[in-house]
Amino acid sequence: DAKTTQPPSMDCAEGRAANLPCNHSTISGNEYVYWYRQIHSQGPQYIIHGLKNNETNEMASLIITEDRKSSTLILPHATLRDTAVYYCIVRVDRGAQKLVFGQGTRLTINP
Amino acid sequence: NAGVTQTPKFRILKIGQSMTLQCTQDMNHNYMYWYRQDPGMGLKLIYYSVGAGITDKGEVPNGYNVSRSTTEDFPLRLELAAPSQTSVYFCASSYQGGPNEKLFFGSGTQLSVL
Numbered sequence: 001d002a003k004t005t006q007p008p009s010m011d012c013a014e015g016r017a018a019n020l021p022c023n024h025s026t027i028s029g030n031e032y033v034y035w036y037r038q039i040h041s042q043g044p045q046y047i048i049h050g051l052k053n054n055e056t057n058e059m060a061s062l063i064i065t066e067d068r069k070s071s072t073l074i075l076p077h078a079t080l081r082d083t084a085v086y087y088c089i090v091r092v093d094r095g096a097q098k099l100v101f102g103q104g105t106r107l108t109i110n111p
Numbered sequence: 112n113a114g115v116t117q118t119p120k121f122r123i124l125k126i127g128q129s130m131t132l133q134c135t136q137d138m139n140h141n142y143m144y145w146y147r148q149d150p151g152m153g154l155k156l157i158y159y160s161v162g163a164g165i166t167d168k169g170e171v172p173n174g175y176n177v178s179r180s181t182t183e184d185f186p187l188r189l190e191l192a193a194p195s196q197t198s199v200y201f202c203a204s205s206y207q208g209g210p211n212e213k214l215f216f217g218s219g220t221q222l223s224v225l
Contacts, residue, residue, distance in 0.1 A: 032210045043115075043201050043216025044154065051210070087153065096142055096161055096208045098169060101153030 004088045009106045018075040020105050022088030025069040031091060033064060034099065035073045037084040044087065044101070047073065078109045113137050115217035117202050123223045124192040132187040132220050134202030142205045143185040144214065145169075145177065147198040154201060160185055161208065192224045 005023040012018040024033065034049040048055055048062045050071075055062045061074040075082055087104040091097075118133045136143065141162050146154040146169075156169030160179040174196060176188040185204075189196060200220045205212040 036214075041199065041219065041221075043203070043218055044214070045216070046213035049210070049213070096159050096167075097144070097205050097212055097214050098156055098159060099154075099214065100170070101146075101148075101155070103151070103153050 004090055004102055006086075006088050006102065006105045008103065009108070011108050011110055012075075012078050014080060014109050014111050015077055018078040018082065018107060018109070020073040020075075020086050020088075020107060021070065022073070023070045024088070024090045027068050027090055033062065033068075033071050034089040034091065035060070035062065036087045036089065036099075036101070037082075038087070038104070039081075039084040047086075078107075080109050080111065083107060083109045115202055115204055115215050117200075117217035117220050119220060120218070121221045123225060124189075126192060126194065126224060128192050129188070129190050130192065130222075132189075132200055132202075132222070134185045134187070134217060135183050136185075136202075136204040136215070137183065138204060138206070138215065139182065140204035140206050140215070141182065142208060142212070143179065144203040144205075145175075145185070145187045146201045146203065147171065147196075148201065148219075149198050157187065157200075189222075194224050196222065197224045198222060 035047040036044040038044045064071045085104040115136045144159040145157040158177040160166045202217045203214040
């Protein structure tokens with residue numbers, strides 16, 4: 001599976017959009033991009049995933065560049081409860097969800 | 112709906128002791144996973160199972176054993192605890208494999224081996 005690169009930390013003001021970048025320049029055509037987050041010491045929580053089209057759900061939007069070498073997770077109106085570590089993961093569809101978690105981006109939402 | 116339940120939440124072991132971390136899910140998921148997370152690091156896959164009676168190794172299986180006798184339960188066994196196994200252990204499940212499946216995680220077991 002392709003390697004991902006994320007900034008170690010980011011800050012965002014409450015109520016503003018939080019834009020978390022992820023670089024996956026070695027991604028191949030059949031690899032999906034997944035985002036999970038981990039609030040404090042809880043188990044990770046699924047956010048969103050996509051292959052090449054932009055995706056949106058009730059939690060966030062995922063923007064994947066046309067060449068698929070990078071993506072951005074957007075939390076449209078960040079709240080204090082969005083403070084967490086966000087993981088960008090790339091993997092091939094090989095059946096079991098054997099996700100490889102890097103160190104992620106620690107997002108801090110400030111009041 | 113409880114989701115993925117892990118017990119115990121905390122445990123301290125002495126070197127060489129054994130223990131079983133319990134994981135059960137009530138979502139009728141076929142796939143189950145065990146991850147460990149060392150301080151400040153991401154999660155690493157220990158073992159996974161695609162159904163009752165079927166298990167396979169992940170990235171860091173040494174020192175651990177698993178079994179899957181029922182769809183609901185996926186216990187993780189540590190036979191001879193070592194300080195290197197001090198970590199937070201997360202169990203997860205998904206209905207099936209494939210790209211559109213998402214993992215549901217338990218709340219974790221914090222294990223210290225002294």
